[in-house]
Each structure stands twice: as structure tokens, then as C-alpha cells.
Amino acid sequence: MLFNSIEFLFFFLPVTLVGFFALGAWAGHRFAIAWLVVASLFFYAWWNPVYLVLIGFSMLMNYGFGFFLSRSLHQRTDKRRALLIVSVALNLGLLGYFKYANFFVHNVNLALGSAFHLEHIVLPLGISFFTFTQIAYLVDAYRGEAREYNFLHYALFVTFFPHLIAGPILHHKEMMPQFGNRQIFSPRAANLAIGATIFFIGLFKKVVLADAFALHATPVFARAETGAALGFFEAWEGAWSYTFQLYFDFSGYSDMAVGLARMFGVRFPVNFNSPYRATNIIDFWRRWHITLSRFLRDYLYFALGGNRKGKVRRYVNLMLTMILGGAWHGAGWTFVAWGFLHGAYLVANHAWRSVVPWRGDHWTGRLLARSVTLLCVLVGWVFFRAETFHGALTMLRGMMNLPTALGGRFGRLQPLLESVGFQFSGGYVASQHYLLSVWLVFWLAIVWYWPNTQEWMRRYRPILEVASIRRDWPAWMAWAPTWGWAIITAGIAILGLLGLSAVTEFLYFQF
């Protein structure tokens, strides 16, 4: 079920909320939690009930491993370590089979000219997310940072529907203690008001903004796949549109998840924090898909040795982490390339830092740094979005295919530009192209200088880490439960609701 679907909004969500609070009031908290687990499994099974077997198996297995890891906390470490390795390997094996088997066989066939056949394996929804969530849990259990002996609670931790399909990737200790709070079992107008506001802001971003940008991005990328030569403005409009589409898609999704959890009185960790404001790539990864970055850092980068084994190993570890992180997003070489590119960006960023002391604290420096960072990110998104390498390269060629009128204007620089791939046959400049730059400046201003959802909601602890919220906005830029805000929020909600019936899929779903 999609968050932006009618069945979710008008059937699933109200029924789940009412059931949860009714059971919490009259039958006891255990029943309320059981209700939430059943509802979440129903939510998951909506696409295909067969998937229930898989997620059920995965939960049972990991609950068992976690049980033993927690029970044996004071026993010999080598046995526990072996148990952890086996359990993580089983999880990765499951993920690998469902996500990468087809890709692997395809590439083996390409490389060896062989003809191994494997039936098309359908990627079970959310497997990338619930696998990572549980791996983190196992490591936490191994370290003694998490412990769960109650299977019902464990099942809720894994399946709680706001995070089940597309994150955030939670730690057990972040969410489960909140269900120990008796207050969340009775409905609170505050949680419903704050949660609904955050949810509808997210819905608006998704169905009004992201879907509108998709209308501009999709045809350009589709044309690139056909190999047609793209003009300068067309290629850039496509690339920028996708850059904004993905931004509002993921931002909207994260908001909806945070808002939904809040309706149940639960706070989620921050997952998306105005990433395009980043002034360098390191900063970008602290703002984009934060819980994934955290996971990759804690459980992959550090496991590889992090930065403790010298500069070279550090850079190698960074590259490996990002390449695997790229592949996590999808089984395809374009995702690997995207990860590789970001790995290279990060290495360059760290190397630059160790050489150049300049921090660019003046606003012009920040603007420059922001622009360069965003351009690097945009080039990455071209690989992320394109279906094939060929399509991505066609897009990039189009972006380097400068307007025809510029040919001959660069003097002696022109041969140099041409030698690095620039062309001068990108079409003529028309008046609508000037409008494009206004459009671009407008949306850049929004993603750079407009408060994000956490900042609008800053007075009401919308997320767990309040420290990441900027607070120096004018007072009127703060939501409050007033008449005025009720009307504005309702306006945002109705704009989102009117966009519901042309449902489009979330981009992050397949990852």
C-alpha cells in the first residue's frame, strides 16, 4: 500500500489508528501492539501476500539469533562472534538472492558467453530496508546495546508500517522504548495534529511537487535511452527536474513516515535534512538518507577499519562503502557507478580538506561550495536515474552540448573545451530558456533558503535528534496549533488529496 493511495489514507490508516487506541484503552497494551503488528503485516501483504512468508521467516530467524546473542552476552566472545557472522551472512544471502541473483547470472552470461537460465525473481518489497534494520539489530544485540526477548515486540520493531517499506532504518533502542510509554496508547490530540501536519506536508511534496517534476524529467531520460542526441537546454532541464523530483519524493516520503509514526505517539530519527544545502559531499551524506549513511558508516565503513589504518586504507574503505551503498539501491551497473562516483567525491573531499585549510565561511564562499556540491550530486543522479550507461552518457553529452550560438565565442579555449567533450550544437537559445533559469533559481531558493519540515515544526520535537534542527528562523516560520495554521495545513492537505488518484510509485520503493 502506498502512503499516497486512497486505500491507505481512507481505509487503512483510520482503521489502524482507531483499533490501536481502542484496544489500548479497553483490552490492554499487548493487544494494541499485536493489532499494530497485524495491521503492519496486512499493509505489507497488500501487494502480494506471498511476501509474508519471506518477512515472517526473516523475522523468526533474526529473533532467534538476537535471542541467543543477548542471552550469551557474558560468554566467550569467539562463539558469539561466529554466531553474529553467520546471522549477518544469512541476512545478506537472502537479500543477495532476491536482489542480485538475476543481475549476477546476467553478467556471468555476458562475461562467459554462457546461457545459464534463472527465472525472473521478483524483488520483495522493502527487503533492502528490513534486512538492514535487522542486521543493525543483531550487531546491537551482540554489543549488548539492544535486547528483545518478546517476539511480539520484535515483530513490531521490524514491521511497524511507517518505516517498513522505505525507512528510516531504525535502531531498536530508538523506537521500542517509546512503546514502553503508557501514554502513547491513548489518543492525544497533540500527536494527531502534529503527525497529520507533517504527514500532509509530505503528501503535498510527493503528489504535487515530485510528480510535477517527474513530468519534465521522465520524457528526457526516456529520449536519452533511445540514443537521440539531446540539446543543451533539454538535457539540463531533464537533469534538474529529476534532481528536484527525487528531492521532493524522498523528502515527502520521509515526512510522511515521520508524521504517521507521530500519530501513534512515536518519534523517528531524522532521515532527510535539506541535503541540497550541503556545502560539500561529506555534508551531503549527513543530510541525505541519514539513517542509511549512519548504517553504512557504523556497520560497513567502521567494520572495514574506517580511518584507523592510514590514509590509503581510509580512501579504499570509503570507495568500497560507497560502491556497496550504490549497489544497495538497485541491482545494476548504473547504481554501482553512482556509488563509485560518490566514493570518488568523498575521497576528493577528504583529500581537499587535508590540503586546503579554506573553509569558505563567507556567504559567497558558501554559495559557491553549495553550487559545486549540488552540481556533483546532479551528475550522480543522472547515473542513478538512467536505465543504462548508454542513457546516462547520452544525458551527460547533451548537458555538454552547448548552445550553437556559443560556438566560436571561446577563442583559444574552444579546442580545449572540445577536447574534454564539449560540443557546440546544442540548439538555439529561445525565450523559454530564459524562463527556465527563473524556474531554476526559484526552486534552488526553495531547497536552499526555505525552512524544511523539521524547522517549521521545531517547537514540537518532530524528530528524535533535535540538535540537527536549525532554529534561527523568524518566529512566523514556526507551526503552532492556531486557527491560522489549521487553515494553512488544511489547504496543504486538500492540495495533496486532490493529487491522490493519479497514483505514481515511490522511487525508493524498489531499493
Place this chain on the structure above:
Amino acid sequence: MQGERRLPAPRGNRRYRVFLAIFAGVVVTAATAVLALTVVVDPFGMIGLVEIEGFNASKPHLFSNARLVKAHYIRRVKPKGLILGSSRADVGLDADHAGWPLAARPVFNAAIPSARIQEIYYYVRYAHAQSGLKRIVIGLDFFAFDERIKAEPGFEVARLDPDGFGPWRIATIRDQFTAFLSYGAVSASISTLRSQDQYAVRYLPNGGQDPRRREWNISQKGGHHAAFLAALRETVTSRDGVAMLAYGPSDETRNVELGWFLELLRFCKHEGIDAYVLISPVHALWLESIWELGAWPDYERWKRDLVRIVDRVTREAAGASVIELWDFSGFNTITSESVPPRDAPDARMQWYWDASHYKAVTGDLMLTRVFGGGRPDSALPASAFGIRLTPENIDAHLHAIRSDRIQYVASHSGDILLVQTVLDDVPERVPRRQ
């Protein structure tokens, strides 16, 4: 909290209650306002509560949403007889034709623009689940079998799923949202209100198109001559290969489109639905453009494939019903009707609107012929119009069409110029016949 004054948290629960009440009140009010507009205007004709000439009677968004609209009409009408096919069947085949047996009434015209064979299959299954079909007539088009285009935008399997429990109902509710509570519904309502002066875009209660629209269209375009040119030009330049298409292998296990056709006939046989498959009588000039584009061999192969599949289904034991394949295409007195010259915009053709669409009088001839069991009827102006195809006569039939074509080209050199004009205009459209 970092220097900012923190409001007393949930203590003032009343404030939040008031907030929620205002929030819900505004949302409900706004939604009601939107509904008031869309329900009254009803841009997709889904409920027909208000229908006032000059206000909302003409619905310019109807045909582009035919896949949505007709599914809901079917649910309302509960037909026992069904007409399927593309816009050709939509304007040409009459659901009120006298030949429809009583048991197969009411008849509904479920033809949709550019229908693909897979779509036809799903609409038949869906309608059958609603009301139990007795007889269907399919106006079959070559382009419905294009490998590259399985369905057109607006087609949804979920909407037509006859046995899905949840999804079926959800799909219906979602359609109601699309039709009444969406940006599309609002903008369609406004543009419906604004374009009442145009022409009668509406479906008749039996699902067919109001013929006045075609009439209006022909005058707008400047007569039949211009309409023919436009239709032929679209044929030759269109991306979805209306005349020349990607027609795959002649094997229904590999040619997915043929597979759908086979499934469709099997379904009819199994469910006891009489199925009359009528290959559309496109105008001779349309056939000539297929010929000129070099797609004739595929066109003939397609007919042979249809014959083979019909024969196969007829022989298969399961079920009992009439399955007949009729060919109305070719170069006969109907399809060869002369096109009025350019300088006679007011001249009206008897059988055709344009090169692609035949008139309802032509459709009546077809239905009379088919429902009459192919008896030679002296009242018919063209007894040779339409032949029932069998494995025995297909070779001779195709051969006859080829020789008729030679005669046609010789005797209609003026009309043929139309095709040449169009082809000369679009030299980039490649493979001309050698």
C-alpha cells in the same frame, strides 16, 4: 532547547482539539466545494445527475477517458450484448441494430479509441462478470496487434479485474476519486463548462458516439477530402504504426497479441458467448497506404493467423458457441467509394467519414450480413460485402483482394493521388515498397 522558548507541550490539549476540528472542517468544506462542481458538471458523464444543453451536455473529456468511462457505464448498463473495437467500431457499429437477438439485449458499445487486443480481452471478461454476456461483436483492427503497444494510457487491469476482492472495489473507488475529487476532475469540469459551444461530444446511452460529432468534424476539417488526407497522413506518420506495425511471429506462444486473441476466443467458447469477429472495412485508400508502406505481407499474414486461431478454437472440445471470423476489408463497391474533390467541401459520402472510419450505415450492412448468417439479401446494396473466412477459402480470398486492388488502382487514379500526396510529404517515413 537551544535558546528557543519551548511551548508547554501537550498540556493544552484543547488547543490541539480546536486545531483538529478547524483542520477537518476546512478540508471537508473544500472537498465539498470541489465535489459540488465536479458532480454537477460531471465531466466524464459518470452519473448523469445534471445534463443541460449548453451547460454540460457536451463533454470534451469523454473520449480521452473512454477506458475509465465505459467500464463504469458497463457496470450500470449490465449488457448482455457487447460491441468491441476501436473508434471505428465506436462510430460504425450500432448497439440498437435490429439483428441483435432479444437474449443479447441490452447491447452496449464498449469500443474504445485505439483499442488493443489485450484491452478488448479484459473488457469482455469484465462485462461478462457483471451481467453474463450472450453475444459479442468485435470490430477487429490490424493495429490492435502491435507488439510494441500492449495498451494505451488509461487502461488498468485492476479496474477490470472481475474476481479480485479488494483491488476491484478499491479500483472503483479510485476511479470515483479520479472522476470527482482530483485536479483532473476540476480542470475537466472547468473546460467542460467553457467548451459547450463546440460540438456534441457525448456517448449515447448505448455507448456509441453521437454521430453529430463526426458530422461537425467533417465540416470543421473542410469536407471529406481534407478528412481523408488528415487520416491518411496520421496513418503514415503516426508513431504507433496504425498502418505499419511491429507484427511479431505468427505463433501465439511467442506473439503475445495473438495469444490474447486466442485466450479471448477460448473464454467466449467456454462461457457460451457467441463471438463475431469482423475485420474492419477501412477505406480502399487506407489499404493502399498499407500496400505502399510495404506492410501488406504482414497484413495478410495477420489474417491467416486469425483464421488459424479461430479454426483451432472452433475445433477444441470445451464449450459451445458460435465463433465466426468475417472480413469486410478489401476493394469492393463500399470500400472503394470515391472521395469528393477538394473543392466540394459540402459533398457528403455515403459510407465513410474518412479513410479510417466507416459510417453507421456501413456498420448496419455488416451486422445485417453477419447476423443473417450470410444469406444473400437482395435488399443489400452490396451482396459481396463481407465474407466469412475459413481455412478453405482464405487463400482464394486474399488472392481475390490482390486482384481487386489492381482493378481499383486502375479505375481510381484520382483517389490514389491522395495516398501519393501524403507519402511524398513525408519522405523520412522509410520503407517504401520496392
